[in-house]
Amino acid sequence: MNLQMQNIGHSYEDLQVLDGIDLHIDEGQIVCIVGPSGCGKSTLLRLIGGLEVADSGTVLMDGEPPESCLNPLTYVFQDFALLPWRTVEKNISLVLEDHPLSPAARATIIDDVLRRTHLSEFKDVFPRQLSGGMKQRVAIARALAVKPAVMLMDEPLSALDSQTRELLMEDLVDLWGRERFTAVYVTHNLSEAVRLGHRIVVLSRRPGRICEVVDIDTPLDQRDTANPELAQKVKILWQLLHDEARAADRELANV
Amino acid sequence: MSEQPPSPASPPRPTPHPVPFRGGGFNPRPLGIVGPLVFVGLIGLWELGSQTGVIGALFLPAPSEAFAALNELFQSGFLWKHLSASLQRLAMGWSLGSLAGVLVGLSIGLFSLARAGLVPVVSALFPIPKIALLPLFIIWFGIGEGSKVATLFFGSFFPTVIATYGGVDAVDRGLIRMGQSFNLSWLSIVRKIVLPGALPAILSGCRISASIAIILLVAAEMIGAEFGVGAYILLAGNLMAMDQLIAGVVLLSSMGLIVAFLIGKAERRLLRWRR
């Protein structure tokens, strides 16, 4: 299933946040969206997943999601959004309970996603006992449990320290290698974007407009930090973003 | 070395010494036996004062006399009569009031219409001392159990409403959004996200409403009841039987402690996830 955004614009009261976004998300690709903070990245992601309705323009689902898919557009949030009163297992079970699945089928799915995210031994643990990185792994496992057609990831690694971030990036690269999932991955971190994105979309400062789309052809599993081509891409992206970020930084908050 | 400013008589360098510790205090530790010790000590002093005549027998009876009165009450079989009358009223009024309070508080938290319509009413009725309405309740529900239970009901209803909708308002919107993003049904979101999220606030509301209910219980029983701890205390006061009065107060104190203990236990069980 592909996603098509057509001429999306959005405002909060008289604050225009997004303007004229046209974008295609192709199946099996990770599309990274980068931009200065406050430029509307999270807003765009909420519009894509149907948590808010755009003032203008539409988001189209092109093609049917696979038969087994329980929740085509599935989020991974920056703050994990795990229920603190449920164990790891029950947090994942939460998103399956509203579907007509037998308890055995549910248990199979839970065991499967826990195994794929290397969490099996943490089944009965409460979120507060887990490190940030493990919490985000649980959130990713929960997203995988509903077999999404597209994962919508809003700065999933931004709340983590840089070493944990590195580890999780490796896990995501592995996961993509095995499952070829489709994702829209919002981040403000250029090296994250360059490590994970097949396509990188650079937004301008608010109101967010697409100012550049950069494709990276290097396969994900060959993108180590020493790769000079990637360093070059980061440099280009930073040149694009530098002035926007500076201007955005000097803007007054109007909330 | 050459950069040191030339000082006329350079003072001798002090010998190296450890950095002094200044991070102590402001960290209360549990000291298990201190509480009971203070309690026993106070009662011992009081008994001593009464025995030696420092505390006059009419002014305040000795703890041993109050205990004797309590024992006498127990022997006569009236202890159970008073206690069961009080506990029944408390259980009925408080549990119904809290249950209704949780339901109304939830609907205020969830529905804009309920919020707009009910919050002003709740704010207007909450500060009224419910005991002032007892005469009205007597007209409405009769002089018997009805009026007393109604007093407790309304006494525990309003604090629970306020605690509950405060708790619902404080539930992390991000979690609700997560539920919506996974297509959970409205009922699932309320049952599995909103209610557990509001539970800590609801339970502390229960704590408050339970102590309000005990206060109202005594007051209501003092106004018109044959049996009940409040009636027992009132009668003792009228007869100037200070030992019985103290015995009644001890009963009230134990009731309060037991209720607090039970709620604490429920909190530890239901909020295990918090630690």
Ligand SMILES: Nc1ncnc2c1ncn2[C@@H]1O[C@H](COP(=O)(O)OP(=O)(O)O)[C@@H](O)[C@H]1O
């Ligand atoms: N629900 C909202 N109501 C009003 N303003 C909002 C809301 N959500 C976001 N904004 C504003 O929209 C702008 C873009 O926000 P956001 O999409 O979160 O930016 P980003 O994720 O790129 O940092 C910000 O200025 C923010 O203050």
Ligand SMILES: [Mg+2]
């Ligand atoms: Mg954001």
